[in-house]
Amino acid sequence: MHHTGGPGWRITMDTCGPMLMALYLRDVSGLVGAGSPALSHVAPAVTAADHTMLTSGVGGTGALRDQWEVWWTRLLRGFPENPQDISPPDFPELAGMPALQRVAHAHYGAALTWSREQSQLYAMMAAQRETLGGHKILADLVQNREMELGRSARDFTLTIVEVPLSEQRAWFIEPNRLIMSSHLLDDQEIFRSYVQPVVELLV
Known part of the structure; x- marks a missing residue:
């Protein structure tokens, strides 16, 4: 997890095991x-x-999609204060979602292994960023906006959830969250194109 901040504002970057699952x-x-x-x-x-x-027997693919979307929305709302793991074998966290429970039961082992591998890779990448100062762009974005406005930033928090996605981009979720490909920060120009408008909105 990385924190960047100043008086009244804070930007956090991290990944999330339950979201990876x-x-x-x-x-x-x-x-x-x-x-x-x-x-x-x-x-x-x-x-x-x-x-x-x-x-x-429990609603088919349509029900599975609906139930997954309910679960995903719940995970988004709960992060970072309350990330909710799922616990086998009955997955009580998915109560009332029988199609999703069945799929979770069938693939839990593989999903857990994959999510742990991705979390480990993320931790190594985040440590390397810390060493190389890769997060400096976040403070720069805020400071540049403060200079444009001629005032200090308003109080705000921005939570950036990094997950390994095939598309190098970020998705803004109001009011103060971004879901981002975990390698987007490697290309600071593209990173800036997605994150700067959000920072400008919040500052």
Whole structure:
């Protein structure tokens, strides 16, 4: 986790294990375009499986998509204060979502392994950024905006959730969250194109 801040403002960058699990289950279920915003596929890619038989008695693919979207919205709202892991074998956190529970039961081991691998890779990348000063752009964006406005930044928090996505971009979720490809910061020009408008809005 990285924190950048000044008087009254704070920007946090981190990843989220439960969101990684959710994205794995979305992609292994072939739920293209699910969620709002509809994020791109994860990278490295996860091979989709056919869950028609698994979910046929509990609403099928339509129910699975709806239930996953409810869960995803809940994860977005809960981060970073209350990231909610799912616990096998019954997944009580997914109560009332039988199709999603079945898929979680079928793929829990693989999803957990994948999410842990991605979290470890993220931790190494974040440590390297700290060493190289890769986060300095965040403070620069705020300071440049303060100079443009001729005043200090308003009090604000911005939470940036980094997840491994195939599309190098960020998605703004009002009022103060960004979901971002974990390698977007590697290209500071593209990073700036997505993050600067949000910083300008908040400052």
